[in-house]
Amino acid sequence: MRRRLALLAVATASLVLIAFLVPLAVLVRTLAAERATAAATTWAQSVATTAALGDPDTLDAAVRQAAGSSGLPITVFLPGNAFLGAPAPRGPGVELAARGRSITVETPAGREILVAVQGGTRGTMVVRAFVGTERLRQGVGWAWLVLGLIGLVLLAVGIVVADRLARSLIRPVGQVAEVSRRLARGDLDARVEPGGPAEIREVGTALNQLAARIRDLLAREREAVADLSHRLRTPVTVLRLEVDTMRDKGEAARVGQAVDSVERMVDQVIREARRFDRDRAAGCDAARVVGDRVAFWSALAEDQDRPLRLGLADGPITVGVSAPELAACVDLLLENVFAHTPDGTPFAVELAARPGGGARLVISDEGPGFAHPAPVDRGASGGSSTGLGLDIARRTAEDSGGRLLAGPSPSGGAEVVLELGPGPA
Template sequence: MRRRLALLAVATTSLVLVAFLVPLAMLVSTVAAERATAEATAQAQSLAALVALGDRGSLDTTLRQVNGANGTPITVFLPDRTSLGVPAPWDRAVELAARGRSITVETPTGREILVAVQGGAGGTSVIRTFVSTGQLRQGVGRAWLVLGLIGLALLTVGIVVADRLARSLIQPVGQVAGVSRRLARGDLDARVDPAGPPEIRDVGTALNHLATRIRELLTREREAVADLSHQLRTPVTALRLEAETLRDKDEAARVGEAVDTLERMVTQVIREARRFRGGVARCDATAVITDRVTFWSALAEDQDRPVRLRIPGTPLPVGVSAQDLAACADLLLENVFANTPDGTPFTVELAPGPDGGALLTITDEGPGFSYPVPVDRGTSGRSSTGLGLDIARRTAEGSGGRMRAGPSPSGGAEITLEFGPAAS
């Protein structure tokens, strides 16, 4: 856009300059020629009185002085066809002037001026002077150069003004585009500082209102989820009371543990729904994955599951919140425990991503996927909701990454989450 505005300014300014400078240049050329012609004519007419007196000696002396001091040659043709001054041929133009008519004749090399002098004793005499092309154009080149420099200066000023104008338009538009990209990445705190023309300021103000409205809607939605989840506490409490009335202590303990797990999940849903702030998400993947594998290692030890952990010793910042990354790890590890028999080994590997971020790969040596990999939301080949992998996929894609799922080299299942780098 900036280049187009500059080109538009160049084209417009050029047309204006051509419309004014070309006629002005022609006028300068015409004025210079007329000035030189007028000077030569005045000089020739100043000799008319002397020519009319017919004193040949005085006339010859005067012509010698005038021709020696002036760059314009002067010739006087007498009625007897003789001439004084600078030699010149008696041509048709002189013949016409000798009939009593003063004329100006254009020639390839200049302009010939003929002044008829009547009243002499022998008839009509003719004073001839000649103005060369160089004299006709004297000063024109310098005037054209000045006009050209003025035109170039005006064109430069036009380009500079157009560039400043384009910058004043582009900077607010660029700011609006940048804030839009930040909003698309989930940074709902991004706002535009309205600037520029009124129309662009209106766009920036509207974008700020849109961001505020999105934040309000998301907050309202999450609060509704939290309220709904909170309402689940009543039936959970009822289940706990029912579990405590069981006569079989072992069964009561087992049911109570399941109720405790359900209550923790409800609490986690409430906490997750209300922790939303709309800022830029980031965390250290190394610390989060280490913490979650340590948590699940206790259950793996109870089920005699060998755990292989490969994690770098340096931080790996990713564009995901710590809670979301922990939830992804918990979902994938829970799938391993739920879909493979006790004693099945699994591997958790965290590595730097090719373009920053991190690669989280969880591999097990279980039966693998005996059905098409459930990548669509709500699709499952087992007795589950089918939301686990979809949640993990959307979390990875939200950071600019992706998810890959398929068989492992040993025939089990392998799921890789690629998380984008944290925003600077």
């Protein structure tokens, strides 16, 4: 934009200067020619006055003096073929002037000023003063050079002024763009200092109002989620009391672990809801977290006669996800296996380190597979669930710098590949 404004200023200033300087240059050349012609006419008339007296000696002296003082070739054509002064051809202009008419004749070499002198005894005399082309253009070159320099100076001044004007416009626009990018990255504290023209100031003010409104809405939403999650503590507490009254200690321990898991998830939801920005430096050992969650679900798998094939790489494998987030994500994926496949369906959990850092978690089963063609889409589900589990896992993977893939497994069932980005060094 700055370059375009500068080019626009150069084009406009150039047109104005051309419209101003070209006629002025022509006028300077015309004035120089008229000045030289007027001087030559004055000398020719002074000689013509002497010629009118009729004294040849006085006329010859006047011609010599005028030629020496003016620097012009001056010739007096006498009646007949005689002449005084500088030799010159007796052209058509001289013949016309000899009839008693003073004229100025343009020639390729310059101008002839011809003054007719009547009243002589032998006829009309003609005084000729010749002005060459160089004399007609004397001083024109320097005048044109000065005009050109003035034009360049004015053009440079116009460019500087246009650049300053463009900078005053671009700086606030650039600031608005930078604040917009910061808002897009999640920096809700970014604000614009309104400046520049009134229209740009209005845009900056509107952007500040929009950022403030987004922050308020987000705060309300997070507080509402936190409040709702906090209300879940009551039924969780009731479940814990029920577990304490169970007589079967093994069953009570297993249900107690499930209640602990629910309580951890509720606590995690409350912490995440009250936090405006995710901690990008968060990280955990994926091998330890996945191992713990698989151990938790293995008891239920044993009760349902589900063969489990487990392949965990030796840790630690640091990923860019906090331990509670990764645990919740693994629970969601394993819960899908138990919820959407019949009892006795084999499944496998494999965890390996990625070559560029991070981890690759693959959870597959030999069940009926995905009923929906795009299972990762938010709210997409082929069963009675909400369809949010895979979407939550996808956002967790993408927040760490990875991705989530879902599709059929080699055995025809479902397979979910969760790629997690590397954690902090």
